[in-house]
Amino acid sequence: MCAGESQLVAEWCAMAPGAPQKALSSWDPYYDRIVEAVKTTYPELSAESHDALLASIRSNFPETFVGDTKAVLGLVMRVATPLIANKRRQLWEANKASILPMIREAMPPATREFELYYTTTLLNQIFERFHPETWSTVDEIPEKLKGLVKEVVPTAVVQIMTGDGELRDEELVRLYKSGYEKCKTMLLERYATKLHDLAPRIIYAKNLCPSMEYPPQFAKDVAQEVSLKLLQKLGSYKFDSKFETWVGSIIENEAKTLGARKQFGRAKAGPRTYISFEDLERELADPVIPIIKMREHREILRKVLQKHRAGSIKDANSTDAILFRYVEELETSEIAKRIGTTDSYVARLFSDDYPKLRQVLTDDFGLTGTEL
Amino acid sequence: MTDSAHPDVVPFAQGDPISPEQRAEITTHLRECGECRDLVLFIRKTNATLRYEGRVSRVAWAMRMSQDALEREIESGTSVADLLKRPPESPVSAHPAPTHPLTPVKK
Numbered sequence: 001m002c003a004g005e006s007q008l009v010a011e012w013c014a015m016a017p018g019a020p021q022k023a024l025s026s027w028d029p030y031y032d033r034i035v036e037a038v039k040t041t042y043p044e045l046s047a048e049s050h051d052a053l054l055a056s057i058r059s060n061f062p063e064t065f066v067g068d069t070k071a072v073l074g075l076v077m078r079v080a081t082p083l084i085a086n087k088r089r090q091l092w093e094a095n096k097a098s099i100l101p102m103i104r105e106a107m108p109p110a111t112r113e114f115e116l117y118y119t120t121t122l123l124n125q126i127f128e129r130f131h132p133e134t135w136s137t138v139d140e141i142p143e144k145l146k147g148l149v150k151e152v153v154p155t156a157v158v159q160i161m162t163g164d165g166e167l168r169d170e171e172l173v174r175l176y177k178s179g180y181e182k183c184k185t186m187l188l189e190r191y192a193t194k195l196h197d198l199a200p201r202i203i204y205a206k207n208l209c210p211s212m213e214y215p216p217q218f219a220k221d222v223a224q225e226v227s228l229k230l231l232q233k234l235g236s237y238k239f240d241s242k243f244e245t246w247v248g249s250i251i252e253n254e255a256k257t258l259g260a261r262k263q264f265g266r267a268k269a270g271p272r273t274y275i276s277f278e279d280l281e282r283e284l285a286d287p288v289i290p291i292i293k294m295r296e297h298r299e300i301l302r303k304v305l306q307k308h309r310a311g312s313i314k315d316a317n318s319t320d321a322i323l324f325r326y327v328e329e330l331e332t333s334e335i336a337k338r339i340g341t342t343d344s345y346v347a348r349l350f351s352d353d354y355p356k357l358r359q360v361l362t363d364d365f366g367l368t369g370t371e372l
Numbered sequence: 373m374t375d376s377a378h379p380d381v382v383p384f385a386q387g388d389p390i391s392p393e394q395r396a397e398i399t400t401h402l403r404e405c406g407e408c409r410d411l412v413l414f415i416r417k418t419n420a421t422l423r424y425e426g427r428v429s430r431v432a433w434a435m436r437m438s439q440d441a442l443e444r445e446i447e448s449g450t451s452v453a454d455l456l457k458r459p460p461e462s463p464v465s466a467h468p469a470p471t472h473p474l475t476p477v478k479k
Contacts, residue, residue, distance in 0.1 A: 277403045289419070292421045326418075327426035345382070350383075
């Protein structure tokens, strides 16, 4: 009888009727389900990591555990997620220095002065693909890391550089937002030249120059306004579109605004004349309230409402409330019902938002209530 | 404008009920503040225009006319009563005799 068989016989004898039986560990009945759960959740684990994970789950396995497959899965995740994450972070910290020279060497000259930013960004990108738990042994890590650098860096370089070896516009905004103030100046310098071409192109293509204006001068004025806007609002670029497309939309808006201002003869910062108190008193005493007569001005009012509506949810609600009250002639209680709020909130919407509408009228179209 | 420098003139401009004290405070303020006078005027013109456009669009819809055609009729002085009497396909009248748009016809 070999050693294994004698062991088996001894166990059978121990389990004979009347003999005290060895209690099953709570782990045993769940073993298969745990192995299955590990395979399902982490299908790419190396054999080494798989065994280490099972050992860890076992040492953390509650003596009194009772649960279905879902509970087993939950337990596996609770133990495995931090375990794998910690190990990954530990191995990363131990090895990342080895790839720094490779990254530095692969970076184009234009990025050198932002080396700290780019090495950090690239290390983060490489870390996202760093999964040593799926590699057969830790000895593989240095080679695998080199492979990741070769995968990640060239793609990243293409994304941040132009064909001329300069940083893309979007990258300059990113760098500016990350604290490199000088990138704003770099971008504005770049656009000081670019706007001379971009502004007339958009103005002519969209026919935005008012008929009485000399087109080259009008395009120059628009470009100047856009430069100022870029200086003030660069931080509001959200990377939703190409930077140049975003600038294009500013050019279009500025051309429209400037066109309207010139058309209605208002100098941007000219002195404003408001209705006198006596004239206002006369207006208020008249039971017939005058409407806006000029069609262009009514069109401007529509644009003011549209712009306001496109702001926040509150702005959209207040625009609706105004239209419900005056176009649809609904009572406040009905308006409140339609926009899902209270009567007093509707009143507050009016109080808060009419001044904002007038502000848009003044800022974007250079008109006052008196001139409307 | 509801900051400390400017009282809330919106209910006043909209013709909403306000207390005599509020009215007095606003009137005193309007005497001094051009911005608020302009805001009051803006609110009144905006609201009157929106109300007018709402009515024009409803009348145009009821008469199966385009809003533009109805506006031209209004601008040329045609009353709603005259429009109602006219056959649907008649051309827009051309005589320039402006009256206040859509004021009730006096009988």
